[in-house]
Amino acid sequence: MALPQTFCAPDPLAMRQAMGRFLTGVAVVTTEHGGEGSGMTINSLTSISLEPPILMVSLNFNTRTGDAIRDGGRFAISILGAKQEAVARQFATRGGSRFEAGSFDTTPGGLPVVAEALSQLECQVVHQYDIGDHQVFFGQVVASRDRDGSGLAFNAGKFGSFEDFNHERAPWLF
Numbered sequence: 001m002a003l004p005q006t007f008c009a010p011d012p013l014a015m016r017q018a019m020g021r022f023l024t025g026v027a028v029v030t031t032e033h034g035g036e037g038s039g040m041t042i043n044s045l046t047s048i049s050l051e052p053p054i055l056m057v058s059l060n061f062n063t064r065t066g067d068a069i070r071d072g073g074r075f076a077i078s079i080l081g082a083k084q085e086a087v088a089r090q091f092a093t094r095g096g097s098r099f100e101a102g103s104f105d106t107t108p109g110g111l112p113v114v115a116e117a118l119s120q121l122e123c124q125v126v127h128q129y130d131i132g133d134h135q136v137f138f139g140q141v142v143a144s145r146d147r148d149g150s151g152l153a154f155n156a157g158k159f160g161s162f163e164d165f166n167h168e169r170a171p172w173l174f
Contacts, residue, residue, distance in 0.1 A: 026152040026159070027079045028091045029057050029065060030098075030112050033072030037099050037112050038065045041092040043154050044134075045077065053141035055123065058134045066135045070128060075139055076107050077121045078114035080152040082161040087114055088152060108143045119146035 010018060030039035044058040057075070059066040069075045080088055091098050103115035107122035114120070123139025130136075153160045 020156045023153055023155045023162075025079060026084075026088050026154050027077050028087065028114050028117070029059070029069075029075050029077055030114075031065060031068045031072055031075045032111055033068040036068070038068045039091050039098045039112070040065045041088045045079075048138060053144075054126065054138055055121070055141060056136060056138050058136045061130075061133055061135060069125065069137055070135065073125045074109065074111065075123050075125070075137065076111040076113045077119070077123065078117035079119040079121075079146075080114065081116065081118045082150040082152050084114070084117065084152055085159045088154075088159065118149050118151055120144065 008014075024043035025045070027042050027045050028039055029042050029045075030037065032038075040059070040063060042057055042059070046056045048054045048056050055077070057077070059069070087102060090102065099112060104112045105115050105120065107113055107120065109122050111122055113122075121141050122143040123141050125137050126140050127138040128135060150161055153162050
């Protein structure tokens with residue numbers, strides 16, 4: 001498929017389609033506030049700082065999860081493995097209880113995380129910004145653990161897995 005001849009201002013669908021070309025991992029953000037757990041599938045997760053360890057998540061306005069993070073000041077991240085597509089779909093569905101099916105662990109601070117996720121991180125919100133149609137949360141990681149495995153990938157509206165080129169690890173990993 002050829003590129004269009006000219007650039008144009010993107011509408012929301014065109015923006016979603018363009019950014020959908022960016023291969024991402026898949027995670028579930030969870031929180032608990034007022035005795036109720038909430039969570040949603042995300043791919044807008046970024047490591048911001050190693051010292052101190054801070055990451056960023058971006059959520060649409062008017063979501064139960066975003067409101068609970070804003071009000072409670074904390075959240076947890078579960079980075080999903082390649083065999084956890086069903087979990088990603090469960091937390092991506094609007095409405096309903098996210099925690100009725102599946103297995104969950106609990107962080108030291110009492111937040112639910114997806115059992116068997118590749119990485120589980122507990123965060124305390126240090127900054128929150130409203131920008132465009134999203135709430136952006138910066139969270140300092142206060143507890144984490146991870147295991148080996150291949151991550152669940154998302155690209156152009158489809159789930160998949162990453163296949164490496166069998167090279168040595170990149171030199172910037174330590």
